[in-house]
Amino acid sequence: MRKLKNILRLGRKELWSLWRDPMMLLLILYVFTVSVYTAATALPETLHNAAIAIVDEDQSPLSARIASAFYPPEFQHPRMITVGEMDAGMDRGDFTFALNIPPDFQRDVLAGRNPEIQLNIDATRMSQAFTGNGYIQQMAMGEISEFVQRHRAAQALPVELALRARFNPTLEKSWFGGIAEIINTVAMLSIILTGAALIREREHGTIEHLLVMPVTPGEIMISKIWSMSLVVLLATGLSLNFVIRGLLQVPIEGSIPLFLVGVVLCLFAMTSLGIYMATLARTMPQFGLLLMLTLMPMNMLSGGATPRESMPEVVQNLMLIAPTTHFVEIGQSILFRGAGLDAVWKPFLALAVIGTVLFILSFRRFRKTIGQMA
Structure with a gap:
């Protein structure tokens, strides 16, 4: 019970720190509203009102x-x-x-x-x-x-071809663009928030305050994971209901609660990865460079922008270790096709395994870094 109380208190501290950071709050608001709407309605390949x-x-x-x-x-x-x-x-x-x-x-x-x-x-x-x-x-x-x-x-040919488009009968690109942007945003913010929270404490010197308190590195790490994941989870749910379903009028075929369970698993994996990257970087600019080298290939090759079937087989197999690949599959299956747990349990299981491995690696690296500072 004492460990649980420490984790809850440290998590509340992270939430208060985020609340006092107006630029980070503005970033969260922007990426889940304006960025989602823009990605859905301003796709460059869309042909609209051509003369x-x-x-x-x-x-x-x-x-x-x-x-x-x-x-x-x-x-x-x-x-x-x-x-x-x-x-x-x-x-x-x-x-x-x-x-x-x-x-x-x-x-x-x-x-x-x-x-x-x-x-x-x-x-x-x-x-x-x-x-x-x-x-x-x-x-x-x-x-x-x-x-x-x-x-x-x-x-005339003895067979007539009748084309029917499923899940998006009118082939509206905004339906795909908005949901794909939310999927990419979840992966991006989960890394940024946890990594920035750790680096911010190191730069402000508050990490030394934690070291003299009766808390363990595991409690510090878990508190950052659950607090930042809670913020992204709430923002995702609100964006799905008010921006995707409300403003863009995109029909959601599947269960939003089931999709949010997939969001939780993705957040578990990506926040662990964010902490691992924050232990490698010393400053926010270094963390930003690591973010670009990691997040951009993951988003481009996960299947959200281009179908995985069109990629080389080596790339397909390599990207199976990335959490975003399985999260994109979960999002497309549930939100577009209305799939249930019986159809998406494999990517759910893959996300849980990848998240566990990343958490263990991040915890070992984080504990080593804290030990060196102590």
Whole structure:
């Protein structure tokens, strides 16, 4: 009971120290609100309200069908222009894309002559130009294929492909971006808060005060872990409910309490890692450099930004020792697919094992560092 009281009191001390640090509080508020909203709504690859003009020299049902395929929110309503207006409009920047459908296009398509459609792109608008090129080609070819199949019933394929998108039927990128940002934020803040708490005490000289008190290194370490984890856990729950579900209107398929259990396991592992890194660094700038070298590869290769299946097999196997890899799997399975404990018990178990190993390593390193200071 005495050890438990010491851990609770030391943890309250950490919470009061955090409360008196306005910059750290501002960071927590920012990353769980503004950063999550920005990551969800300002993805650079998103095509939104792209200006497009169409030169319809065919004036056929097929050309009208292609023109009607472009509509908000990806594109603005197409502007129907003439050939003479196309180059001038591109020079003025009135539109990013200009689609030129040649005369007799429908007749040539049905006759199997493989006519060409000219697509002019204003490449100075790089993000829209790069993404819109693929969008327009896919949409135009889809309309042409469907039109030809309906007019050639005898030559139609015996099987029709029906595409259905699960978990995100409208393919809204904001649904994925916001939740992925929360997952990355949990990993980042758990390391920063615990590491900064330890380095702050060393820089302010308060670590020497703890050494003369009847507390053990294990009690000091556990107090920092539970207090900083509690802050991140509360911020995660509030961000999920008020930013993700409220402001962004993202539907959560699975159980939020089950996801928060995964957050606790991830916090256990990442806060232990943060303490280990803080024992290696002597100052906050050194800790920041270690953070960049550790956190950035973990976030990039954990499967949140790019599917793990597209990575080399060596990288996939290597990243299995990273807590973020299993946390991303837990988050995507529960929040996107509505998975239960029967589907995510393996990453839960992996997080618990990794967290235990990191805690033991961090405790040994922390106790050695404290012994040297004493």
